Amino acid sequence: MESTNETILPEATSPERVEAPLMLSLQRFLARLSSSTMLRPWGLRARRGAQAQGGGTMAGQAKGNPWFISAFVLVVFLLAWHFFTLRPTFDAVGLTEEQLQLMEFNGDIVRLPDGVYTWNPEKEKVKGIPGPLAVLEKARTELAEAFVKKGTNDHGIGYLVLYTVSRFAAGFLAASVIAIMLGVILGLNKVLFRAANPFIQILKPISPLAWMPLLLYTVKDPKWTAMLVVFMAAVWPTLATTAFGVSSLKKEYLHVAAIVQLSWFKRLFKVILPGAAPTIVNGLRISFGSALVAVVPAEMLLGELGVGYLSWIEWNNLDIAGVIFAILVVGVVGVILDSGFNKLAGLVTYQE
Amino acid sequence: MSFLQIDHVSKSFPNPSGEGQVCIFKDATIKIEKGEFVTVIGHSGCGKSTLLNIIAGLETPTEGGIILNGREASGPGLDRMVVFQNFALMPWMTVFENIALAVRSAYQDWSAAQVTAHVNKYIALVGLKGAENKRPIALSGGMKQRVGLARAFSIEPKVLLLDEPFAQIDALTRGVIQEELIQMWNTSRNTVFMVTHDVDEAILLSDRILLMTNGPEARIAEMVHVSVPRPRSRETVIEHPHYYKIRNHIIHFLVRHAKHGSSEGTASGSSTNGDPVIVNFEQDALATH
Structure with a gap:
């Protein structure tokens, strides 16, 4: 009975079939957009991405170019933004x-x-949301003075990015080094791992910003506090995944290392760390994200010069275009840092 | 004094379901001469891989010890190299680096050129020339175990420990690699201790085959002399009159012990003092004449 139903259904007019012509034409339009191979580097990247996912997850659109769709969506969004915020x-x-x-x-x-x-x-400026042109104008003036210091608290956007990135880098690197070292020790010693695990589990979900008052009270310096907030955000995911990665390293690798009598230094750098590297990198990636998320509000709350600070100061100035510009800068900085991180991660991961 | 002596070794694990200990095997004593190829066959769980790991120093015995060349061997060392069932190649290293890691460690005073030459020699020996810079992911199971064998032979260990080395390799490739192993062993003449499930493999390669009863409290019940003269090959070995006698004997033993806890009162009987029964078809033939 069911099979006869199924054969009849396509003949009947269903709601999906009514929408079909519209969907089809949109699909065809997007397909035409994306099948063009004008932009070589984008096409190249997309293909590499597909390979990394095991090749052709979207078999039907394998020839497409997702970047054209991205560009199309962006243009639609900008136009919509422009017209919705347009005032007579x-x-x-x-x-x-x-x-x-x-x-x-x-x-x-x-x-x-x-x-x-x-x-x-x-x-x-404070009536509604500024349009894309207002933000563009704001970006133009800010970028023109990217490396100008107008006063103690009025540094160009170039400096602000530099401050944020260096603050982020210092906190993230310090956290990573310490987390990986501790993680290896915990990963190699099951008893220590189980002893430390409750503490990690309690400390891990605490928002790094929750530490800020205590840190500020303890170190009494907003510069160090901001860095320590980044540190707190970055340390737990890396620590937990490193310990997990090392402890779940295949026993045979350690057996080989033991039989050929590698020194502890070689054992660490030739076997344990490379073996656990894919897991460690996953932890670093989570740490990286949460540290990047933490650095902006840390700057806002501490009043430390940086992109987070920029967003807050523009809000205090009631310059909404400036706030949007600051948000975009945070996004761009994140993307640049992340792509650098991915390159680094690609060097140490392996396939089994 | 034998070259390698497994001396009254017992292994117990804490009982996972509560207090007390589970004895895996008890009072295993094996004497292996220099250059001898000895194989242990037994059902899964009889502790034969544990025994191999104890010889390798990767696990500690509950009782007894290992004596190698007149000295007690405790802890892993370069004199006892293992070829692992699942290859144990570092996936982040190339074929060359995997072997070089062992070679550099075994010959620490060698120059880089010496190490390179030595590694390349063994890569060529297992027929992997051209694959030096491939990573294990790019190799088939057979090729991976060739790297494992090259790594093991390259450090020229006193004892080679093979832990079901061909279990994860397809049947056709397995035969080829077995013969390659014979050739390598013919030139190196290492003392070999192998653990396997494969009766044909054991007869082809070994001088003596030890049969283990089922655990818990497994013991070495019989010691079968493979009275087929060397050099052997897969084709000629089955022609020998003793081949099927040995094969049938071992298979009968394994079938008898397949039923759990049926180790008592076996047909061949076990001597009361716990020593393994020695089975030698050559002597049987001489005796009947």
């Missing part, structure tokens, strides 16, 4: 002179030298 220019028609004067007195509009009224740009 001030139109004085139908308003009496008194009304205009009252509006000017309230600061809603300003009178230009040629006598024409227009919306007050200062007040416009």
